[in-house]
Amino acid sequence: MVTWIFVEFDEVDSTQTIAKRLATDDAPEGTVVVAKSQTSGKGRLGRDWVSPEGGLYMSLIIRPYNLSRPELVTLASAVAVAQGIRRTTGLSTAIRWPNDVMVNNRKIAGTIAEAEFHGHDVTHIIVGIGVNCNAGFSGMRGLQEEATSLGEESGREVDVSELRRTILDSFSQAYGDLQSGEDTMLLWRKHVMTVGKRVLAKLKTSEEPLSCIAVNIDPRGNLIVQRDEAATIIHPEDLEWLREET
Numbered sequence: 001m002v003t004w005i006f007v008e009f010d011e012v013d014s015t016q017t018i019a020k021r022l023a024t025d026d027a028p029e030g031t032v033v034v035a036k037s038q039t040s041g042k043g044r045l046g047r048d049w050v051s052p053e054g055g056l057y058m059s060l061i062i063r064p065y066n067l068s069r070p071e072l073v074t075l076a077s078a079v080a081v082a083q084g085i086r087r088t089t090g091l092s093t094a095i096r097w098p099n100d101v102m103v104n105n106r107k108i109a110g111t112i113a114e115a116e117f118h119g120h121d122v123t124h125i126i127v128g129i130g131v132n133c134n135a136g137f138s139g140m141r142g143l144q145e146e147a148t149s150l151g152e153e154s155g156r157e158v159d160v161s162e163l164r165r166t167i168l169d170s171f172s173q174a175y176g177d178l179q180s181g182e183d184t185m186l187l188w189r190k191h192v193m194t195v196g197k198r199v200l201a202k203l204k205t206s207e208e209p210l211s212c213i214a215v216n217i218d219p220r221g222n223l224i225v226q227r228d229e230a231a232t233i234i235h236p237e238d239l240e241w242l243r244e245e246t
């Protein structure tokens with residue numbers, strides 16, 4: 001299990017930026033940068049992550065040694081968030097591949113894993129986790145339809161520090177399984193709602209979104225899709241967005 005060391009702030013630009021700086025200055029594995037709010041929270045592909053007070057925003061430093069599949073850390077973090085939410089609030093969530101945690105088709109949390117390499121070796125990974133807890137999105141253009149919060153979904157105020165604890169416990173377990181080479185995919189795949197659905201996937205490499213059926217997640221965490229009888233593999237880093245086709 002990882003021993004967590006907390007570095008806490010009221011407001012920062014981005015916990016991800018601070019954790020990256022600390023990691024470069026040799027902060028140990030298990031360092032967690034937490035903030036009550038962020039002025040410049042970052043999501044995948046440089047998107048903004050709206051971070052008002054009342055949410056959970058944290059970035060964890062891990063230093064995996066000899067991890068055969070570091071690319072699975074993103075999925076591990078999304079599964080840990082889903083499990084933590086379940087344990088703290090009783091709410092069921094599902095992962096929209098690769099890293100969106102969803103309730104009723106609206107996004108409640110997101111994770112990001114940014115690795116730093118020395119040659120081919122990973123020196124550290126910064127895992128960023130943002131959960132919409134007690135701040136709602138009503139009146140925020142674009143977000144009102146796309147995003148939701150635990151408070152809104154459960155009708156109750158969420159204990160953010162309890163949620164932080166359950167997510168970190170679950171992540172520690174998942175990361176331990178990855179380090180020891182456990183085959184976790186069977187369990188993790190069950191959390192991914194994308195599998196089995198007809199989806200539109202917009203890739204960086206093409207103008208038009210790909211209409212296909214998501215058939216599986218491979219052992220490296222990539223999405224296998226089928227189109228006109230042919231199977232294609234989508235890597236998370238090639239994806240701009242994905243939505244279910246209605």
Ligand code: BTN
Nearest residue numbers: 014016041042043044110128130
């Ligand atoms: C995504 O869904 O695109 C990932 C969102 C990750 C947001 C978290 S909030 C804590 C950490 N600090 C950041 O600036 N981003 C991550």
